[in-house]
Amino acid sequence: MAAKTEENWSNPLRDPRDKRLPRIAGPCSLVIFGVTGDLARKKLMPAVYDLANRGLLPPSFALVGFARRDWDDEDFGKVVHDAVQAHARTPFREDVWERLSEGFRFVQGSFDDDAAFDRLRDTLATLDAERGTDGNHAFYLSVPPKAFPVVCEQLRRSGLATAQGDQWRRVVIEKPFGHDLESARELNQVVNSVFPEQSVFRIDHYLGKETVQNILALRFANQLFDPVWSSHYVDHVQITMAEDIGLGGRAGYYDGIGAARDVIQNHLLQLLALVAMEEPVSFEPRELQAEKIKVLSATKNILPLTEHTARGQYGAGWQGSEQVVGLKEEEGFDTDSNTETYAAIALEVDSRRWAGVPFYLRTGKRLGRRVTEIALVFKRAPHLPFDKTMTEELSQNALVIRVQPDEGITLRFGSKVPGSSMEVRDVNMDFSYGQAFTESSPEAYERLILDVLLGEPSLFPVNAEVELSWEILDPVLDAWAENGSPDTYEAGTWGPDSADTMMERAGRQWRRP
Template sequence: MSEPAASDDWVNPLRDSRDKRLPRIAGPCALVIFGVTGDLARRKLMPAIYDLANRGLLPPGFALVGFARRDWSDEDFGKIVHDAVRDHSRTPFREDVWERLSEGLRFVKGSFDDPASFQELASTLATLERERGTGGNHGFYLAIPPDAFPVVLKQLSEAGLARSNDSQWRRVVIEKPFGHDLASARELNAVVNEVFPEDTVFRIDHYLGKETVQNILALRFANQLFDPIWNAHYVDHVQITMAEDIGLGGRAGYYDGIGAARDVIQNHLLQLLAFTAMEEPISFEPSELQAEKIKVLSATTLAQPLDETTARGQYAGGWQGGTRVVGLLEEDGFSQDSTTETFAAITLEVDTRRWAGVPFYLRTGKRLGRRVTEIAVIFKRAPHLPFDRTMTEELGQNALVIRVQPDEGVTMRFGSKVPGSSMEVRDVNMDFSYGQAFTESSPEAYERLILDMLLGEPSLFPVNAEVELSWEILDPALAAWAAEGKPEPYEAGTWGPPSADEMMHRTGREWRRP
């Protein structure tokens, strides 16, 4: 039978259903936020939910429920959300969108250890199901400290709110940290999975929601240009950096005792390594992506000896952006005896056929030279047989740099002849910038991740095995550092302690200065 003739107002439904370019809209549902009074909810979650509504990606009957001990009415909660949206949303404020969204806002006053509060929450969700058509589909966002997880999960279970069935889904969202070592991560996973099966658990790593991180997959697997050289035959080493120029004033309660390695390397940077080093998946189905990441992390270990292949530091006072700043030990809330590192660098080996012999250098720190997150693939030097030394003395190594933030894009560094009568080769850059190449601004990471949770799309969320493997990789370094005592000081505004440079110099390499 022939296909109907094409017309301007007719779309082939079969072709339409297979078009992956079309945005997916969440079905009927309600989202409950625990920790709704916190900074994360105000600055990230509420604005992201509004931005999703503004883009037409939430269902008409979507409901947002806040749970906290505050003595708020639904109207008070609506004012809090309204102000957060006005101050922090990415997309323009539209009154008609806000009015639709505000109709589904509800607030439940209660404490985590009070069963009656969770019965009230269950009653509120049942009412929303009748009045808003949420279908009994509920997501629970735990924007709370991990030590509060067990009691909240138990209350959700006892209130009958955690059980999914064939017609209704229940999902839970967890923010990092996912434990503080392997043992605690396993304990936390067991607590969560006792109430929510693993396929209904969504561990938020907001870095994985960034467009540039997802572009690693497009760059590697949609382009024949890079695949032949993405291996140990051509790659000398890989540097993955997350640097911040801010200090830790006011964050002692969270950061002291955690440190840079637990805060960033265990989750963000090891996930970036997995995307960079993984083999091509059969498809982009969540199970296939997760399987390839798990393979890479299973093959990854710390290079030895640790006193030569790792470094850690703690920022001291110095100059940052023309301003004199204090060191960590002078920041409010930190004691003079604090051994918390604000800089951490490690060397990793990926024992696969593709990457054998290629070191991966991961570093992160506070009060560094500038704010930047990037993945730099540094290639081996060419033999340069036709050239003498003077022709190439200003030529470095070819590099492909994926800029995750703030100026999202990709840079290629290669050699080019300098104009003139003599043969002289010098480094030049070829640059791709998201901001210049695309007219549409990139969604915030939380927009993508919240929508994926509502859709039941777990591709960008690390599963139990990834979390536990990451701790297995990092734990030996943490143990070695704990035995050393205080971290090495480094001046604010620099690129870390001297030991980090020495770590690279031992192998004849050096850190990039972004």
């Protein structure tokens, strides 16, 4: 393979039709609000360095931090350096670091400090003139949602949200996008009063994962799967995001949010949309978003909600070899709280392709192990010309997309056991990213930050997707609020008994990943 020289790295900039190589961001800066937080330290700063190390940021790139700390530019550079050393995916290279760190700036101030935002405006103007950022600036709001309105208003007041001529200004928002439909609409109105929708990038880091993007390749690059990707052959779909950790120090933050708001409303409903969507006309952002919106518009809860949803809170138990406390004993958690750490819901997509196929979404903390997967479970063969003793252990065929960890795809089917008798058992055909490709997968935030700087919104939910997701989830949350407390499940298991009962009513069972 030819070496990636400066010449062939730059080709995509000169010819945007060349899709074979990554595109490089043009002159710009990234301003991070909340730069002292864990997200900035563990994900954003290392992602910026990794992009620079891969040659995907221009020499004129600048990184600006905004926080209340009494730091100067050198202090900020030390913080970034430590974050990169601890969390970067690619090796540390002194020459890359020297070029990147020349563009580091820090602005001290609080969100309600007019003078601080005026200093930020002056800092960016200086970068435009001296470093060549050309008036192109992205503002990353790595802050609590309650701070969005004041930050957006300050960006408007100081003129930072307004671009001139060919310049651009963009805002990046981390989830949660509200806590219900009403608050999401209010938040969208606040943000869109300052930035036009095409300049708003709502981060869902799951959409930046290679295995999630591979759903589109799997479906639309292979004739093999399209004929069976429908209600004619699929019995049901399970989408799971399980965590083996508890709340730990996040108990105070998590109380009042819960598993459904934290994961189902964004991550899992986005995965559902990618699995269920029709083939887009092209992979342009507008076409992809249109197909996802169609799916979410057609997605409904299966009623009654009391029988087709489940929720729980983890109790004490064993996580591997470690004995762990229950949710009620976690420091900072309200013992009277009904906030769930496990949530499962059953949905249906009211379309010709998916009529009659339930989609089961579940997520939880302190479950059996950490795993995120999408499983299409197929209907049983209409006729099996075997004795029961021949297929005693045979289950339904399944196509499983492993999002994390051990990224890949598994196809489960029946095969004859070697020997003189006809005995059929389940076997797995496995594809692993790590074994099939020598290239390491970039972190999700690398892809997403680069897309922000390039102005590529394909992987970012738009207003309509956010609001439709809340329209799906709000009735579930309302029903739970009226129906007492969540069930308790033992840490290290796969959720409350009510979740198993929910599946048994439909004659199905949860997969054990």
